[in-house]
Amino acid sequence: MRHRREDVVARALQVLDDHGLADLTMRRLGTELGIQPSALYHHFPSKQVLLAAVADEILERGPRSSSEVLSDEPWEGRARAACHTLRDACLAWTDGAEVVATARAFGLGARAPYDELVGVLVTGGVDVDLAGSAARTLLHFVLGHATDEQTHRQAGSVGAIDTDPATDFTADFATGVDLVLAGLQARVRR
Amino acid sequence: MRHRREDVVARALQVLDDHGLADLTMRRLGTELGIQPSALYHHFPSKQVLLAAVADEILERGPRSSSEVLSDEPWEGRARAACHTLRDACLAWTDGAEVVATARAFGLGARAPYDELVGVLVTGGVDVDLAGSAARTLLHFVLGHATDEQTHRQAGSVGAIDTDPATDFTADFATGVDLVLAGLQARVRR
């Protein structure tokens, strides 16, 4: 019944995917691991920190099928690919987007996507301050959109909200990302 | 000790502003009104619905000081003003942005800003599908940015996160909104 920190994170991710964020409680996770909930506090100082570790695990595992990104692409294409990869990684797990968004909001993890986006933009010649603002704008959109998509899809299966079946989330997502990138291109070209 | 629905919403908004979203519990609100928590379920079917009513109240009351918006401005200016007004309305209350964002996420209210943005864009000649995508992109950014700002400001006063005092949230916000609007303009001009 003895576990390491990484075992706990892996099990938490499994509980998340099988039952959703609302059911990922310290008591439930303890039961799932065959230990008392209080034992979790040997591995993590709080539930927030545990969730941040789950968010980082989601980002490290990445999307189920990763699309190739050519390193000789222009920065717009690479930034677009980074956004779609982040979305796919979040959508691969139940409530994945909300977990990543929450970790980011508390400043406890999930820093990799921001760093990657800023890196792509700065390497492409975008001013570092503007690159930061653009990266944050893109991340607000990506995580907000993906969270909405997962919320609405679940609500449909429970029957709480009327979810329009005709909504093409992927096309709508692409439009939003391209809007921000087009604005950035316009600004970079003076 | 008898209250109407609007009394309950007003008191909830006061508890929110004085103590934050974490302390806005059904039990706390009941105590504040001098009634049992169960009595709140006479006015609202759930806490989620109560919070949606609080979100709508925040939007109706608007920002503390409203900046003039000339109706003969071009659509870019009117959309920009709508975004800044929404941000100011949220920032006027403790955790206001999170309450509005949550209500929107659950589809239970806070529809006015979306309707207003779509209206401004469509009146300006933007295709209705594109106007919808752009409005949702702007709202993800506005509410995400404002939520972050309020979270980081509070974290600073509690000491949980290192909040950079040099961060100019208002300038960063304006940059993000203008990025999306510039992308939309580029797209509309073919």
Add this chain to the structure above:
DNA sequence: ACCTGAACACCGTTCAAGT
């Protein structure tokens, strides 16, 4: 290093009953 067991201080929600 990792865990138990018990406790503390809470939650949202339901429901029969009262006025």
Add this chain to the structure above:
DNA sequence: ACCTGAACACCGTTCAAGT
């Protein structure tokens, strides 16, 4: 129409103690 009182089924976290 609006509220009480009691209960149900939970939470996150702390802490002394065990191996």
